[in-house]
Amino acid sequence: MLSHAKANEDTLRVQLKWWHQFQFAGYYAAQLKGYYQQQQLNVQLIAGDKKFSPTDEVLNGNVDFGISGTDLLSLFTSGKPIVTLGAVFQHSPYVVIADEKKGIRVPSDLIGKKIMASGSQGWIELQALFLREGIPLDSLRIIKHTWNNKDIIDGYADAMTGYQSVEIQQLINLGIKPTYIHPVNYGIDFYGDILFCLQSTVKRKPEETNKFITATFKGWDYAMEHPEEIAAYILTLPGVKERGVTLEDLLKEAHAMRDLIVPDLVEIGHMNEGRWEHILQIHKDLGLIEKNKTIKGFVYNASESTLSKTLQNLLYASIIGCIIFLLITLYGFTLRRAVKKRTEELNIEIRNRTLAQEQLQLSEERLELATQAAGLGVWDWDIVANEVYFNDQWKIMLGYAPHELKNEFATFAKLLHPEEKDNLLVQLYEHIDGKNKNYQAAIRMRKKDNSWKWILTLSKAIHKDENGKATRLTGVHFDIDEIKMKETELQELTNELISSNKELQQFAYITSHNLRAPVANLISLIKLFKKEELSSKNAAFFEKIDFSIHKLNSTLEDLNQILSSRINREGKNELLHFDTILKETKASINETIIKKKASITSDFSKAPILFCMKKILDSVFINMLTNALKYNKPNTIPIIHFETNYYGEFVVLTISDNGLGIDMEKYGNKIFGLYQRFHEEIEGKGIGLYIIKNQIETLRGRITVDSKLGEGTTFKIFLKNKPDLYDAQKN
């Protein structure tokens, strides 16, 4: 079956690389299990020998198929018409083997050493290894391979090339402890035991080639799964037993081969063109192959070769495919417009949503910043789900770290001050029920250190159900502790002021009252005193006593008047017509007006009425009018004009005269002072303007004056048009 004799025209001759061993187990298995036969192939396996080179046999046409190493790549790129069909070893089995005693463990240990190597048997891997390691090839002493293991034992050579799966074991069997250098460990990872043939063979017998490859690797699958069966068969082959090979040796070889074939990971025979490119690149980098060479056509492609048979089917399939494609294209064309339109719409939609999302994020960031900056505590209560959220600030405000307070309603309730708790919770639940629109209160909450902090809490029901009941509340907490403290301080200060003011009033009252009682008595006593009975000298003294007492009395009367005017704001506001007030004022001093021949005009059309205390307006009019009449220019008819106008919240009463006027530079800031008189020649007490100013200011108004000496004076009195709430409460 395996002999040359049976060969004929139909027989496929396969030149094995070496003599029969487990290295070619797949081929034997394909033969033994009848895989070749099933494919109607007649296969002859020819054992190798150191005298035969498989590449030469194939190139010479002596055999149809051969098995060799990566040296096939050099042959191909140098123009030999070969094609590789499959690799049994994913990692080349070639190693450099030495006796342990030689101390050869890394490639540089080989420098200057005698190495047995042969051209087609691992020399290419060796070269690549040395060059990759930067070892010049001429630093090695390469000698012809004798394929006699004893030669490295007895010192003929220091090392030799060989198979990891074969020679290592043989040396061990000879009692040697071998060391070896595996190029894979140095990045030289080539294929090994590659099945190849002439390109012409593939062209000539495409189907047979295909069948042969299929059957061969099927055999390999079987061999790797059943190594004992195949090993036992190999023992029966010619020359095997004769070389002293045992079943155990073959099984050890099989075991070593597993690591190189990796049948569990890779389909046996598989070759990756990318890896071949990589191998080619290594060759080029090392200068072993010229840069311009390619591996095009080096790796067998089953579909290319077997095109002829399936070509027609493929063509039909292609035509049908084309028609379908055309239909799709036509349909697609009509669809495309609609799709394009919809796509544009979607794009706009996406843009809008992105924009909205960005803005939402922006506003969220702003809100976050704002609440942080304002130190606002934020809370959110989903009433339906009873989920409560407090932001960090809410907790920090009370002196707690965020993790120290649970996000639940009870947290809030238990920190409330007992004086406000019940009322606040009632208000809150009324707010939730929709009975109370507002929820806002200044409350005290207990801090971590057990002190109380004033907080303004307010909220708005943001979601309501159909009954108007809130389903979700969101609110804020604002720290008003400082404000409250200031408020308390202010209240205390106000109370103090009120009390001291009362004391002052009392003091003033008692002073004026109790002082005046003896003064009144003195006046009466003087009246009854018989002056005529005094000596002329005593009469002079008495006159001075009389003068002093009247002066004292007059001062006390003024003081009393001022005290009375000051407290007069307790009167009631009423609607007053300016023209009526003027008429009454004029009537009360009619004699003086006639005597002075004064011309009094008025224009109250712009602001005819005022809501005010009559007493004060009376006081203003009488004082203004009498002053204007009193301080008129000699030999000039007094012209006095009253006018009103609105100015913001005020009604402005303007009184201008053509009188003596006041030297503003000299007296400007003294005009409204007590006992200030600017015209020595005219009698006056100097308290009228003082009283008016006080009264006006009590009503939150003001009085201004503009005057020029010798030309006249203009007073402007600003009176609040309507009493505000504060005044109303005070009154």
Added chain:
Amino acid sequence: MTPRKISFLLVDDDMVNNFLTKEFLEIYVPEAETYTALNGKEALDFLLTMVDTPENLPDIILLDINMPVLDGWEFLDKLESLKNPILEKLNIYMFTSSVYYKDIDKSKTYASVKNIFSKPLTEEIIHKMLNEISFTNA
């Protein structure tokens, strides 16, 4: 018809004032009879002794406000609380060393208070009082 003697009751703790008032009354109302009480309590006690003889009650009472024991206002309150129709007809004039506007308002709340004046008593005030009395008496 013989001129009826007009009687005055002065209620004031100021002895000088009481002296002066008497002097003035002697000058301007020579037929006057004048009684003096140094505070509200004394005045009240004095008046209560005359409830049964109303013809002896003073025609005019000059009442000061600030006094010890029972001041002017307290005196008026007590008088009102007695609900005595005879005492309610008394003619009371309040006299104070300085007229405080609050006092004016307050004085108006008492029916028996006819007027309030600032001290000292003058001829003018005396005539004013006498006119009012004769008017009411008429």
